[in-house]
Amino acid sequence: MDSENDSAELMPMFYVGHHETKRALPVSTQLVHHAQDLGYDMLTTPITNAHFHTRVLALLSSYRQAVSDAPPKQILPLPLIAALDAVDTPLTPSDTISQLVTFTSSWIDLASPDPVIAHLSRQVFNLEIAYAAFCGVVTVVVPGPALTHGANGVSQFARAIKEALSTGSYIQLHVMMPMDVTKCAEEKEDLGNLARFIQPEFVGQGQAMDIDEFGAWDAWNVIRTMSRYHSRLSVALELPRRFPSLALQARWYSEPVRLLNLPASSFLVNARGSFVLSKPHQHFIFRCMRLRSSPWLLLTDIGPIPGVNDPEMIMSYSTGHLSPETAADALGPESPTISTSPTPAEAVKIPKKSGKKTYDDPAPHLSYIRYLQRNQPIKSTLERFGGGFQDYLQSPLQPLTDNLESITYEVFEKDPIKYAWYERAVAQALQDWVAQKKSTSSDNGAVVIAVTGAGRGPLVTRALNASESTGIPVRVFAIEKNPNAYVLLQRHNMEEWSGRVTIVKTDMRAWKGPMLPDGSYGKVDIIVSELLGSFADNELSPECLDGVQHVLNPEHGISIPSSYTAHMTPISTPRIWSDLLSRSTTIDSSAFDIPWVVMLSQFDYLSISSASYASQSQSQIPKDAKMSQMKLDSPLIPNVQTAWEFSHPLPPSVLAQSALRRGGSAIGGGGGFTGGDGANEHNFRFCKLAFPIQDQGVCHGLAGYFETVLYAGSQGSVELSTNPVTMEEKSQDMISWFPIFFPLKTPIQVPAGSELEISMWRQTDDRKVWYEWLVESFVTVNNRRLRLSISDLHSSKSNGCLM
Incomplete structure (x- = not known):
C-alpha cells in the first residue's frame, strides 16, 4: 500500500541492522551481502569471541587459586590478560567493515566494586577498543553499566568510556541504555559473566542508585558529563515492551540517540499473527527519524538471518509493501495486547484464521519496519521549511546596522501565515477607521499608511490588497534605508503597484513624514512594521518605532503591531x-x-x-x-x-x-x-x-x-x-x-x-x-x-x- 505522502517530498530513510546477542556464525563478507539481499543495511558482530571469553575466565580462576594458595601476607599482582590472538576475534580489516556495528563484550563488569573483576574488565574493554580501532571500525556499542553497583560504579564506568574515546580516535561510542530500567525484564546473568565471580566481601558494597524510571537516564547523564559531552559519544537506546511516561520519553528524545534497539520482546502480534509495534513505539520512532541526525534501528534476537544455510532459498527484498491487515496494530477494542508468547487467556482471544497464509515472509520484522518507513506521517509546514536548520545556531539579525541580502528577505516572504495576518490586521484597522469616522491625515480623505522597514515590499502589497478588499482609499509610503532594497522597491512600484506608492530611502527614525505642497511635513495614520525578532524586541523594534512615532497622527494614529x-x-x-x-x-x-x-x-x-x-x-x-x-x-x-x-x-x-x-x-x-x-x-x-x-x-x-x-x-x-x-x-x-x-x-x-x-x-x-x-x-x-x-x-x- 502506497502512503499518501509518496511525493517529491523526501521522507527520512530507515537504516536497519540485524543483531544477535549470540551470533552463531562469524560475519563474513558473504553474510553481509546475504543480509543486504534480504533488505538489511548492516549487521552486528562481537569484537571478541567465546575463545577469548574462556581464556579470561581461565585466567581469573587460576588467579583466584593462586591467591588462596599464597601465604597470608603475600600480595600478588593483579592478573594480566595477554594480547589478542587470531583465534580470539572474528574481526579483521575488510571492505565491509564500515557496514558492521561492533559490540564490546557484555560479560565484563566495568562498574564492579571487586578490584579484580574491574581490572580484568578494563583490560578486556581496552583490548577490544584498540583492536576495533586498528581494524577501521567506526561504530562500537558498549553495554551500559550495572546500576546495582551504585553511583561509584557508574563513575567507574564513565571513566572507562572517557579513556576509550582517547584510545579510539575515530570510533563512535554508543552506550546501550534501557529507556526505563524499571520496565526491563529480569535477565539471569550468563554463567560466564564476570559479575557472577565477585568476591563475597564486595557484594552490596556501596549504596545502590535509586532505581526509578529516570535511573538509566541519570546514569547516562553521569557518563556524558564526565566525557564533557564528547561529540563521538552517544546513546544506543533499548525500547521496552511497554513505554514509560511521556516525560521520560521526551528526556531521551533530547539526548544524542544514534541507535534504537528493538528486541523481539518489543514487538506485539496482531490478530493476523503479524509482528507489529504499539502506537507509542511508532510515535517515538517517527519523532526520532525527523531529527537532524536520525538514529539507526537494530532488530535484536528476532531469529537468525534466513537462508544462510539454504543456498537455494531466494531472498525477497523487504520493501514494506504490506497490506493494511498485515500491519494492523495489535491494540483495539476487541483485541488485547498480544505478546509473541501469549498467555492461555490471551491465546483464546486471538481470532482464528482459516486457510493458509498467502505468502511466507522470510523477514517479517524487517518488512514491518520498512512498512513504517513507507507510511511515515507527512511533514508539517515548519518541517518542510526548516529542513537542514534543525538545532543550527544562527546569530540574530541586526537590520539597523546591516543591509540584508535579497535572499534573506525572500526566506521571510515564504511564510504562508504572517503576511496574510498582516493584511487582515490592516483591513480591520481601515474598516474601524471609517466606522468610527476618524479624520485622516490626507487632504482627500485617504488613510495614510507608512510601511517602515519595507524591505522588498511584501507589507506594501498587503496594505494595497487590504485597501482593495475593503474599498477604503489609502495613500502608501514605503520607508527603507537599505539602498539595494530601495532599487527593488522602485521597480515594484513601476511594475506591480502602478506608481501608487511613495518610496523614501532613509532610516525611519530620520523620516520627517509625508511632504506637503507647502513644503511642510504631514502625519501618518497607520504605521505598519515587521521589525520583531525571535524574542520580539531583540531586533530593536521598540527603539525603531519610538524613533518614527513623531510622524504618527497623535489623535487617532495606529501602530501595527500594537503590542x-x-x-x-x-x-x-x-x-x-x-x-x-x-x-x-x-x-x-x-x-x-x-x-x-x-x-x-x-x-x-x-x-x-x-x-x-x-x-x-x-x-x-x-x-x-x-x-x-x-x-x-x-x-x-x-x-x-x-x-x-x-x-x-x-x-x-x-x-x-x-x-x-x-x-x-x-x-x-x-x-x-x-x-x-x-x-x-x-x-x-x-x-x-x-x-x-x-x-x-x-x-x-x-x-x-x-x-x-x-x-x-x-x-x-x-x-x-x-x-x-x-x-x-x-x-x-x-x-x-x-x-x-x-x-x-x-x-x-x-x-x-x-x-x-x-x-x-x-x-x-x-x-x-x-x-x-x-x-x-x-x-x-x-x-x-x-x-x-x-x-x-x-x-x-x-x-x-x-x-
Missing part, C-alpha cells in the same frame, strides 16, 4: 550545548554569551504545566490515529511564562522625557544607569520568573518566544505567536521566526521537585541593546528554601544590537 510580549522557559538541549562548547573553544570564546536564533528540535522542556504533567499517559496517542495524520510533537504542554511587554504608540510624556534626557542636559537627570544619557531607558526591562521542575534533569539554557497583537479592534484581535502553548491557536504553520536560545556556560543539575528562578535584564546605553541572564536552582527542605546552584551572570553586551 508584543517576550516569553521564556528553561530547556535541556545537550546537542546545542555541545555545539556551543566546541564553538567556544575553537571559533568564538563568547559563544555562551550570545542569544542564538535556532530551530529547536532535539530538546526537552524542564518545566511542564501542572495539568499536562498530571494527565500524561500513553493513551494520549489515539489508538485509531492514522500514521499520515499523527502529530509528532510532544503532547506535554510546557510552562512558558511572560518576561515583559512593549506597546505602541507610546504616551507622549514618555517620549518627551526621553527627548529631555538626550543630550545630557542638567534638567535631563544624571545620565543612564549603564552608560549614555539614559534617553532609551524607558525601553529597559527586567523580569524574575520561577519555574517548578517536576523531574530531575539538566538545564542547558532558556528558550525564548514572543506573541504580538497586530491589531485589536471591533472584529477581535489579529495575533501572531511563536509561543508553543499558543502558536497553534493564533498562527499555526507560521515559519518566519525560529525561537531564541539563551545558553548557560555551565549546565545546572536540577532534581525532581526543585525550582528554577530566572532573572533577565534588557539593558541599554543609548548606543546598543543587550541582554543579561542568570539562573538559580532552589529546593525546599523542611519548609526552608535552599539554593542548590547559581549560574554565571551572562551578558551579550559585547555582541549587543547596535542602535
Whole structure:
C-alpha cells in the first residue's frame, strides 16, 4: 500500500541492522551481502569471541587459586590478560567493515566494586577498543553499566568510556541504555559473566542508585558529563515492551540517540499473527527519524538471518509493501495486547484464521519496519521549511546596522501565515477607521499608511490588497534605508503597484513624514512594521518605532503591531550545548554569551504545566490515529511564562522625557544607569520568573518566544505567536521566526521537585541593546528554601544590537 505522502517530498530513510546477542556464525563478507539481499543495511558482530571469553575466565580462576594458595601476607599482582590472538576475534580489516556495528563484550563488569573483576574488565574493554580501532571500525556499542553497583560504579564506568574515546580516535561510542530500567525484564546473568565471580566481601558494597524510571537516564547523564559531552559519544537506546511516561520519553528524545534497539520482546502480534509495534513505539520512532541526525534501528534476537544455510532459498527484498491487515496494530477494542508468547487467556482471544497464509515472509520484522518507513506521517509546514536548520545556531539579525541580502528577505516572504495576518490586521484597522469616522491625515480623505522597514515590499502589497478588499482609499509610503532594497522597491512600484506608492530611502527614525505642497511635513495614520525578532524586541523594534512615532497622527494614529510580549522557559538541549562548547573553544570564546536564533528540535522542556504533567499517559496517542495524520510533537504542554511587554504608540510624556534626557542636559537627570544619557531607558526591562521542575534533569539554557497583537479592534484581535502553548491557536504553520536560545556556560543539575528562578535584564546605553541572564536552582527542605546552584551572570553586551 502506497502512503499518501509518496511525493517529491523526501521522507527520512530507515537504516536497519540485524543483531544477535549470540551470533552463531562469524560475519563474513558473504553474510553481509546475504543480509543486504534480504533488505538489511548492516549487521552486528562481537569484537571478541567465546575463545577469548574462556581464556579470561581461565585466567581469573587460576588467579583466584593462586591467591588462596599464597601465604597470608603475600600480595600478588593483579592478573594480566595477554594480547589478542587470531583465534580470539572474528574481526579483521575488510571492505565491509564500515557496514558492521561492533559490540564490546557484555560479560565484563566495568562498574564492579571487586578490584579484580574491574581490572580484568578494563583490560578486556581496552583490548577490544584498540583492536576495533586498528581494524577501521567506526561504530562500537558498549553495554551500559550495572546500576546495582551504585553511583561509584557508574563513575567507574564513565571513566572507562572517557579513556576509550582517547584510545579510539575515530570510533563512535554508543552506550546501550534501557529507556526505563524499571520496565526491563529480569535477565539471569550468563554463567560466564564476570559479575557472577565477585568476591563475597564486595557484594552490596556501596549504596545502590535509586532505581526509578529516570535511573538509566541519570546514569547516562553521569557518563556524558564526565566525557564533557564528547561529540563521538552517544546513546544506543533499548525500547521496552511497554513505554514509560511521556516525560521520560521526551528526556531521551533530547539526548544524542544514534541507535534504537528493538528486541523481539518489543514487538506485539496482531490478530493476523503479524509482528507489529504499539502506537507509542511508532510515535517515538517517527519523532526520532525527523531529527537532524536520525538514529539507526537494530532488530535484536528476532531469529537468525534466513537462508544462510539454504543456498537455494531466494531472498525477497523487504520493501514494506504490506497490506493494511498485515500491519494492523495489535491494540483495539476487541483485541488485547498480544505478546509473541501469549498467555492461555490471551491465546483464546486471538481470532482464528482459516486457510493458509498467502505468502511466507522470510523477514517479517524487517518488512514491518520498512512498512513504517513507507507510511511515515507527512511533514508539517515548519518541517518542510526548516529542513537542514534543525538545532543550527544562527546569530540574530541586526537590520539597523546591516543591509540584508535579497535572499534573506525572500526566506521571510515564504511564510504562508504572517503576511496574510498582516493584511487582515490592516483591513480591520481601515474598516474601524471609517466606522468610527476618524479624520485622516490626507487632504482627500485617504488613510495614510507608512510601511517602515519595507524591505522588498511584501507589507506594501498587503496594505494595497487590504485597501482593495475593503474599498477604503489609502495613500502608501514605503520607508527603507537599505539602498539595494530601495532599487527593488522602485521597480515594484513601476511594475506591480502602478506608481501608487511613495518610496523614501532613509532610516525611519530620520523620516520627517509625508511632504506637503507647502513644503511642510504631514502625519501618518497607520504605521505598519515587521521589525520583531525571535524574542520580539531583540531586533530593536521598540527603539525603531519610538524613533518614527513623531510622524504618527497623535489623535487617532495606529501602530501595527500594537503590542508584543517576550516569553521564556528553561530547556535541556545537550546537542546545542555541545555545539556551543566546541564553538567556544575553537571559533568564538563568547559563544555562551550570545542569544542564538535556532530551530529547536532535539530538546526537552524542564518545566511542564501542572495539568499536562498530571494527565500524561500513553493513551494520549489515539489508538485509531492514522500514521499520515499523527502529530509528532510532544503532547506535554510546557510552562512558558511572560518576561515583559512593549506597546505602541507610546504616551507622549514618555517620549518627551526621553527627548529631555538626550543630550545630557542638567534638567535631563544624571545620565543612564549603564552608560549614555539614559534617553532609551524607558525601553529597559527586567523580569524574575520561577519555574517548578517536576523531574530531575539538566538545564542547558532558556528558550525564548514572543506573541504580538497586530491589531485589536471591533472584529477581535489579529495575533501572531511563536509561543508553543499558543502558536497553534493564533498562527499555526507560521515559519518566519525560529525561537531564541539563551545558553548557560555551565549546565545546572536540577532534581525532581526543585525550582528554577530566572532573572533577565534588557539593558541599554543609548548606543546598543543587550541582554543579561542568570539562573538559580532552589529546593525546599523542611519548609526552608535552599539554593542548590547559581549560574554565571551572562551578558551579550559585547555582541549587543547596535542602535
